[in-house]
Structure formats: structure tokens, C-alpha cells
Amino acid sequence: MVKKFKVGFKFCGNCNPYIETQQLLLNLKKELKDEVDLVFWENQPYNALLILSGCLSDCAERPDFSGPTIVVAGNTLDHFPLEEENLKTTLIKKIELMKSEFN
Amino acid sequence: MPLMTGYQYMESLKKLKPVVYFEGKKIESVVGHPLLQPHINSAALTYDVAHNPAYEDLATTTSHITGKKINRFTHIHQSTEELVKKVKLLRLIAQQTGSCFQRCVGFDGLNAVYSTTFDIDKKLNTKYHERFLKYLQYVQENDLMVAGAMTDPKGDRGLSPSKQADPDLYVHVVEKNDKGIVIRGAKTHMTGMVNSHEMLVMPTSALGEEDKDYAVSCAIPVDAPGVFHIFGRQTNDKRKFDKMDQGNAEYGIVGGECLTVLENVFVPWDRVFMCGEFEFTGGLVERFATLHRQNYGGCKGGVSDVVTGAAAAIAEYNGVGKASHIKDKLVEMIHLTETLYCCSIACSSEGVRLPSGAYYPNSLLGNVVKQNVTRHIYEIDRLCQDIAGGFIATLPSEKDFNHPELGKFIRKYYVGKADYSTEERYRMARLIENMTGGTALAESMHGAGSPQAQRVMLLRMGNLPHKIKLAQKLAGINVDNSKKEAAATKQE
DSSP, rough: OOEEEEEEEEOOOOOSSOOOOHHHHHHHHHHHHHEEEEEETTTTTOOOOEEEETTTOHHHHOOSSOOOOOEOOOOOOOTEEEOOOHHHHHHHHHHHHHHHHOO | SSSSSHHHHHHHHOOOOOOOEEEEEEEEEEEEETTTTHHHHHHHHHGGEEEEEEETHHHHEOOOOOEEEEEEOOOOOHHHHHHHHHHHHHHHHHHHHHSOOOOOHHHHHHHHHHHHHHHHHHHHHSHHHHHHHHHHHHHHHHHEEEEEOOOOSSSSSTSOGSSSSGGGSEEEEEEOSSSSEEEEEOOOOOOTGGGOOOOEEOSSSSOGGGGGGGGEEEEEEEEEETTTEEOOOOGGGGGGSGGGGSSTTTTOOOOOOEEEEEEEEEEGGGGEEEEEEEGGGHHHHHHHHHHHHHHHHHHHHHHHHHHHHHHHHHHHHHTTTTTTHHHHHHHHHHHHHHHHHHHHHHHHHTEEEOSSOEEEEEEHHHHHHHHHHHHHHHHHHHHHHHHHHHHHGOOHHHHHTTTTTTHEEEEEHTTTSSOOOOOHHHHHHHHHHHHSHHHHHHHHTTSSSSSSHHHHHHHSSSSSHHHHHHHHHTTTTHHHHHHHHHHHHOOO
């Protein structure tokens, strides 16, 4: 049986968010439910880490994790600006690409 | 229990038996009492955010004592980044409560006493810091809410504590024995006291040797023998027995303050963190004040986010949401709110490491934060009231709104834009009325110290001699030559 790809997620704390990271995570969970397990960052091990910061300050503390990390910070994905409506699909593609490399 | 939930916090309060009075009557249980429950709900959120994945990065941290995950409100700041996170946490919670959640006072007290006891021990070879560390660990491991108990009644403000006609106008030690001390006096404006587990007593001002009996810091359970609390009035507090008319029925307005009377309260030595070391009182007060003034761009920033949102919403309900002057006023409100926030972030980023290892905000900038709050909140609230319209102050009561005969007339004549119900407009108006007036404003003026207290600090820390030199240099005045010339003139 093939192991399901696991992604740990961590929020920044959302003090004054420009994007709805909680909604983004819910959407990811819904769309990736058959392929990827999204788990709280404390539940290691996982294959990749997803940082969800509500704004560009991206002040989420990084857990001790040496694997690949994806950073959403406001309307940016790994520091590249994106339209909010494209954020989810681009992020899903990125996670799927990581998953295919993992398999 | 290192991380309680809001529910567990409320359950823990039920086990305490604080003596609380309001209008001459004893309140048997603080939990569930209409006057107190909104403030308890607000404090409970400081516990719930620690369990929410979306907020836990701000709401929790790692104890430098035990290495365990703890609620940030029980933490000693270990870096400037943690000072910044404190401000962000306060803004986050205030955005959700629209009100004071009270727990920062004890948080700041813990940090101030932590660093001061370290300094006392270094100089005097006492054991206060060791004691305090044990107490702090107890607070962290039980996730306790600690009320910061600093402000004494003060009597004649022109006289020192020992010169007052009544010696109890400042909390003081009346007895010492081999088991501990006995203290007497009172603490005023005690935010969140009646729904805390503990209080941390601190002196209220810098003291001289003649006042050394007043140099006392200690921890006391809020229900210790000899302690009782007289709950304070707030603007519109009888509306707490209604719902819509409260405006913010879930979380109330400001912190739910009281007068706490300490009638010969025994404190065992292991809970005493200062007893007579008057030379450290000024430093303790200054540290607490700076740590507390640091907060206000966070919590008041969050509250102002709600007020700005309420202004935008009521403008829309009134049918003027697109008017240019409304937008301009909303921009001004945002500008003022972010100005408050900027200062809190700045004083945190410019924080310093104290000898104890604890981090402490920049004192000058911390005082600027609070000075701005004494002005900008008034302006933000003024703009909100301007946008909302006078009906926020003249609306009929909730009982009439829900009255079978009268209600239909209120719904008819208080209607706004057709897209919204009269009830939405009514509710938003009540929120604005209660958030922008009365007690909420006075708290912005005097909480964490009155404006003049900050101005004294600004003058002391503003480095005027340096500014004079800058001006002299640009004006072409050679100060050394001027002095020599002046001296020579005198000799002649």
C-alpha cells in the first residue's frame, strides 16, 4: 500500500490577516482529501511543511523541520506575488508536484 | 494543566470563593453573573486562542523555565521577536472581543517582578528571584490568570505614602514574622481581578527610605482571607441585564474593574518578592509601566479595527457608504489605528535584554504608544460617532424594540437602506454607542497611567541636551568656544 503524502501546516497567528488562510486550508483539505493528509505541525513526521501567514510579514515561527517548506504569506507563494484567486490552484499544483516527486 | 481552555478556565473560577460586592450585595458566584460574565468570556478567549491552530503561534510559546508549551500570557519575554508577538497577540484577541481581555496586566506584572527580583538579589544577596521563579512556574503549569495589582488609592497626591493622614492609602506591611508578612491597604481600578486566580501586588510609585514599609511585592490568591472586592460601575452597566442594548453582549466594555481591599492579609514568605527594598521600587514601577504601555497599540489597535468596521458598516446601512467624506473619515481611522500599532511594534523591536535575560521594550517609544492612545482613540471614536449619526444616542430601548405593539413602529421609523434590516442597524448602533463612549474612553485616557505620567517619562528620556547640541551645531555655535568666552567675560 502506498503511503499517503503528508503535509504539516502551521499558521502565523493571524493578528491582522490580508488573506483568509483558514479558508485556504479548508479548501486544500477538501480538494486534496484523497491524495494528501494535511496535519497540524506538531504531528510530525510529515513530508513537507506548509506555512500559512496572513500577511507579508510572515512572522510564523518555523518548527524544527528539515524537509521542503512551502510558504504562503499574504498574496504570495514562496515569495512570488499571486492574485488571491490563483493562490489555491497554484498551491495545489505545488503540493501535487512535491507529492509526485515523493512517489 | 499547562494550557487550559476557556471552559476549563471558567470551571477553575468556580472553585474559588472571592468575596465580591456590587451595590451592597455579595455576588455569590462570579461565573454566570450578568455583570461579570462578559468580562469572563473575554478573558476566556485568552485561553481558547491557545488551542486554535490559526492563533496558537501567537498565543503560545515555550517556557524558558520548563521547556514546555505554555500560554504566552504566563511567559517571560526572551527576545525582541517575542515582544512583537505579544503586541500581535493583543491585537488579534481585541479584534475578536472588541473589549479588554484583562490578562495583560498580570502578564506585565510577572515580567516586571521577574527582572526586578533578579536585580535585587544581585545587589543585596536576597532570595527573591529564586522564590519568584517557583511562583512563576506554578503560574505557568496551572495556566493561571494573574491580576496585576499596582495602583494604590494614593490619597493626597502631594504627599508620600508615610505622610498620608491614613497610612492605608498605600498598601503596606503591618507585621513581619517567621512565617511571612501581613499587609493592609487597597488597590484601585483592578482590571479582571474578580475573575483572576491570583493577584500580584506591586508598589505604585518610587519610594524613599521613610516609605520602606510600602515597598512590598507579593502574590495572593484573589480569595485569600482578608481580601474583598467592590465591583466598579461602568457606563450603561445595568444594560448587562439586557442583550442588544449592551452593544457587545458577549464581551462587554473594558475590563470589569474593582476596588480590592486588603484587610490584614497574611502572605507567606515564599510569595513575597520585595519587602522593604525601597530603592528598587522606582525601577519596578517603570518596567511595569513600559511593559503595559507597550500593549496599547495592540489591544486598542484591535478594538479600533472593530470600531472602524462598525463605522463602515453603519455608513452602508445608512445608505451613505459610498460618500467620499465617509471614505475619507474611514481612511483617517485606519491611519490613526495603524499609527498606534506602529509605535507598539517599534518599541518592541527596539527592546533590550535586561540582566535577568528578560526582554524589555524601549521605554521612550513605549510611552509614546500610550500618549498616542490618550488622543487617537478619542479621535477614532469621534469619527465613528460622526459617521454613525445621532440616533446611536437616542434609540429606544431593546424592550421597546421587541414590544408587540411598539416594536413595529421602531422597525418602521429606524429603517435605513433597503438591503438591511432595522435590527442590523439597531445592533450596530448599539455597538458603536457602547464602544465609543463613557468608560471605554476614560480607560484609554488613564489605563496604564495618565497622560502626564507619560510626559514625565518623555521629558526624562527625550534627550533634550542632545537635541540642543544638534541645533547649536547647525546654527554655527561652537559650544566650547561659547563657554570659554562666557567664562572670560565673567573674569573681566
